[in-house]
Amino acid sequence: MRCIFFLASFFCFLTTMAEEIKSPNGNFSLTFEVNDGVPSYQLDYKNQAIIKQSKLGLELVGATSLLDGFSQANVEKNTFNETWKPVWGEVKEIRNHYNELAITLVQTETERKMVIRFRLFNDGLGFRYEFPEQPNLKHFVLAEERTQFAMAGDHKAFWLPGDYDTQEYDYTTSKLSEIRGLMKKAVTPNASQTPFGETGVQTSLMMKTDNGLYINIHEAALIEYSCMHLELDDENMIFQSHLTPDAVGNKGYLQAPRTTPWRTVIASEKAGDILMSNITLNLNEPCAYEDTEWIKPVKYIGVWWEMITGKSSWAYNDLAGIQLGITDYANTLPNGRHAANTQHVKEYIDFAATHGFDAVLVEGWNEGWEDWFGKSKDYVFDFVTPYPDFDVIGLREYAKDKGVKIMMHHETSGSARNYERHIDKAYQFMVDNNYNSVKSGYVGDIIPRGEKHYGQWMVNHYLYAIQKAAEYKIMINAHEAVRPTGLSRTYPNLIGNESARGTEYEAFGGNNPDHTTIMPFTRLIGGPMDYTPGIFEPDVSQYNPNNNSWVNTTIARQLALYVTMYSPLQMAADLPETYQKHLDAFQFIKDVPVDWDDSKVLEAEPGDYITFARKGKGTNNWFVGRTNDEQARVSQIQFDFLEAGKKYIATIYSDQKSAHYRNNPKAYEIKKFVVTNKSKLSQLCAPGGGYAISIIEEGNKKNLKGLKKL
Numbered sequence: 127m128r129c130i131f132f133l134a135s136f137f138c139f140l141t142t143m144a145e146e147i148k149s150p151n152g153n154f155s156l157t158f159e160v161n162d163g164v165p166s167y168q169l170d171y172k173n174q175a176i177i178k179q180s181k182l183g184l185e186l187v188g189a190t191s192l193l194d195g196f197s198q199a200n201v202e203k204n205t206f207n208e209t210w211k212p213v214w215g216e217v218k219e220i221r222n223h224y225n226e227l228a229i230t231l232v233q234t235e236t237e238r239k240m241v242i243r244f245r246l247f248n249d250g251l252g253f254r255y256e257f258p259e260q261p262n263l264k265h266f267v268l269a270e271e272r273t274q275f276a277m278a279g280d281h282k283a284f285w286l287p288g289d290y291d292t293q294e295y296d297y298t299t300s301k302l303s304e305i306r307g308l309m310k311k312a313v314t315p316n317a318s319q320t321p322f323g324e325t326g327v328q329t330s331l332m333m334k335t336d337n338g339l340y341i342n343i344h345e346a347a348l349i350e351y352s353c354m355h356l357e358l359d360d361e362n363m364i365f366q367s368h369l370t371p372d373a374v375g376n377k378g379y380l381q382a383p384r385t386t387p388w389r390t391v392i393a394s395e396k397a398g399d400i401l402m403s404n405i406t407l408n409l410n411e412p413c414a415y416e417d418t419e420w421i422k423p424v425k426y427i428g429v430w431w432e433m434i435t436g437k438s439s440w441a442y443n444d445l446a447g448i449q450l451g452i453t454d455y456a457n458t459l460p461n462g463r464h465a466a467n468t469q470h471v472k473e474y475i476d477f478a479a480t481h482g483f484d485a486v487l488v489e490g491w492n493e494g495w496e497d498w499f500g501k502s503k504d505y506v507f508d509f510v511t512p513y514p515d516f517d518v519i520g521l522r523e524y525a526k527d528k529g530v531k532i533m534m535h536h537e538t539s540g541s542a543r544n545y546e547r548h549i550d551k552a553y554q555f556m557v558d559n560n561y562n563s564v565k566s567g568y569v570g571d572i573i574p575r576g577e578k579h580y581g582q583w584m585v586n587h588y589l590y591a592i593q594k595a596a597e598y599k600i601m602i603n604a605h606e607a608v609r610p611t612g613l614s615r616t617y618p619n620l621i622g623n624e625s626a627r628g629t630e631y632e633a634f635g636g637n638n639p640d641h642t643t644i645m646p647f648t649r650l651i652g653g654p655m656d657y658t659p660g661i662f663e664p665d666v667s668q669y670n671p672n673n674n675s676w677v678n679t680t681i682a683r684q685l686a687l688y689v690t691m692y693s694p695l696q697m698a699a700d701l702p703e704t705y706q707k708h709l710d711a712f713q714f715i716k717d718v719p720v721d722w723d724d725s726k727v728l729e730a731e732p733g734d735y736i737t738f739a740r741k742g743k744g745t746n747n748w749f750v751g752r753t754n755d756e757q758a759r760v761s762q763i764q765f766d767f768l769e770a771g772k773k774y775i776a777t778i779y780s781d782q783k784s785a786h787y788r789n790n791p792k793a794y795e796i797k798k799f800v801v802t803n804k805s806k807l808s809q810l811c812a813p814g815g816g817y818a819i820s821i822i823e824e825g826n827k828k829n830l831k832g833l834k835k836l
């Protein structure tokens with residue numbers, strides 16, 4: 127029944143109102159109701175509730191909360207259907223097609239208005255709260271957002287412990303009812319803390335029902351608001367939103383007119399549909415920049431893994447300076463392990479130029495590391511002062527000559543205020559010295575003290591840096607920043623984020639072998655990750671005898687990650703000297719594009735395996751990647767994505783039969799075949815293994831000679 131605006135509001139208040147919309151294909155239906163003044167929604171998929179009736183509202187500090195006492199004042203329904211082109215992406219064009227329901231609610235007692243807007247797509251739901259400009263709601267402070275997601279069962283979940291400052295955990299796979307019991311184990315050993323309850327988890331949360339339905343909950347367009355976690359009432363299987371607090375415990379400062387981020391629920395009986403969903407991007411605003419010519423996907427190497435493994439150091443002189451009370455670095459003795467020195471960086475530039483990489487990341491080039499590692503609280507990074515052995519101008523010219531960019535590194539040490547103070551000079555320094563991208567980092571507790579990595583204050587900071595960088599035509603890859611929520615549609619110079627447990631943890635003890643079979647379903651729902659694949663030497667002690675970590679993967683799988691872990695920014699993370707030993711396998715990293723016209727999921731099951739095929743931007747060439755969990759499995763794919771009537775040369779980089787991530791990770795083999803769109807492949811994947819294929823169109827019959835057909 128529709129509540130017509132001119133009916134007295136008390137009539138609406140007393141009556142159960144139900145509004146319904148369906149997704150364009152009719153599979154989803156969304157029902158909204160106001161019961162006894164409390165708004166709620168329900169989401170059904172093919173006539174089964176996937177989100178049971180769930181309450182909506184917000185609790186305020188020092189004011190009547192926006193939880194109840196509502197009547198429905200207006201209802202609007204719309205349909206939207208457009209296609210847009212991302213600046214970079216997994217596909218050339220993205221369809222944004224939804225049916226919309228916007229309900230205006232009035233809280234009778236306070237005469238305040240709140241709109242709840244639902245958008246129902248063929249792949250799921252987005253909804254948000256909106257606060258129009260009005261006399262009785264101007265500035266307000268959130269005590270909590272009280273959005274419920276009532277689950278219809280005790281689903282299997284792939285989850286990370288709730289934490290306001292880090293996502294750098296391994297995933298735990300369990301039933302929802304088991305989260306409480308497993309929380310302690312999931313938190314140890316790396317967590318700062320579990321800041322709330324024993325059932326708090328992070329988004330994007332991936333679930334699977336007993337009936338085989340895949341459900342994902344996340345958020346889109348996190349702007350001027352705190353990042354959302356989910357807290358489970360595990361008696362009733364109801365998740366409730368839990369925002370990140372600030373230093374005094376408040377959860378958000380809002381001024382009407384304003385909207386909250388979108389809350390998203392993606393669902394399908396096909397796991398691959400979750401991976402291909404564009405809901406997160408579609409719920410973000412179109413590109414904010416007129417000129418995007420300067421934004422280019424990047425394949426890079428870096429002076430990095432040698433520090434992560436402990437072979438080399440970021441600091442020029444370790445603690446010497448601080449211990450001696452010397453701040454003039456030119457007069458302190460170098461420690462002999464400083465990697466970012468001119469000569470060594472030149473070697474990386476040479477390697478990048480020889481093998482066609484766009485850029486070389488250089489970490490540890492600037493003053494401040496010794497003070498930071500020395501736990502000085504001075505936070506002396508100024509982002510413009512090089513160590514004495516790093517020749518900024520000389521390297522600028524050297525890199526220019528070689529046609530390679532140097533990628534800037536700004537470790538803020540969590541001191542966001544200090545960074546903001548220096549940001550204009552730091553970005554100008556980049557422009558002056560021919561840098562067009564920066565990897566920024568937020569390691570450690572945030573300064574201002576008490577603020578959290580995922581709170582509103584920092585959410586504002588990250589966006590400030592992105593917008594500021596755009597003024598200087600600089601691309602950003604922010605590590606330790608808040609998890610992405612599709613903002614790169616609006617601000618495509620945000621070309622990467624870490625915000626999860628990346629390859630670096632393989633040198634800090636290791637990642638679970640199934641890690642990369644889960645991440646595309648979770649962390650990557652919000653946007654690309656700078657996962658830094660490409661490790662060819664799994665035995666970390668080869669670089670640093672004091673580090674016994676082991677990279678839990680085969681080499682073949684490292685290649686697959688360039689396809690399965692979508693990102694317009696991809697690193698070849700291992701050392702040039704190691705790549706020199708495996709130039710045949712390295713060829714795949716050289717060939718694989720970082721921007722795509724099309725993508726298809728060929729096989730997928732979270733926690734077990736993912737196989738993607740992607741078509742290189744502006745080409746007719748395809749690349750396939752398969753990542754496998756800790757079990758040996760056979761992958762079976764068809765090449766029907768290829769253009770009919772064309773011939774291609776497929777180079778398959780796979781695990782040998784004897785390969786194993788633990789004891790035989792380097793056992794790969796490379797085979798070439800002729801393939802067409804009729805070809806099929808049955809390929810063994812080792813435990814912790816996988817494979818990669820480059821499929822290059824070949825028109826010249828001569829070049830196909832002698833190759834077997836697949």
Ligand code: NOJ
Nearest residue numbers: 489537567569605624630
């Ligand atoms: C953590 C980042 O993830 C890593 O890539 C970086 O090298 C260090 N911080 C130092 O900034």
Ligand code: CA
Nearest residue numbers: 640733734755
């Ligand atoms: Ca598994």
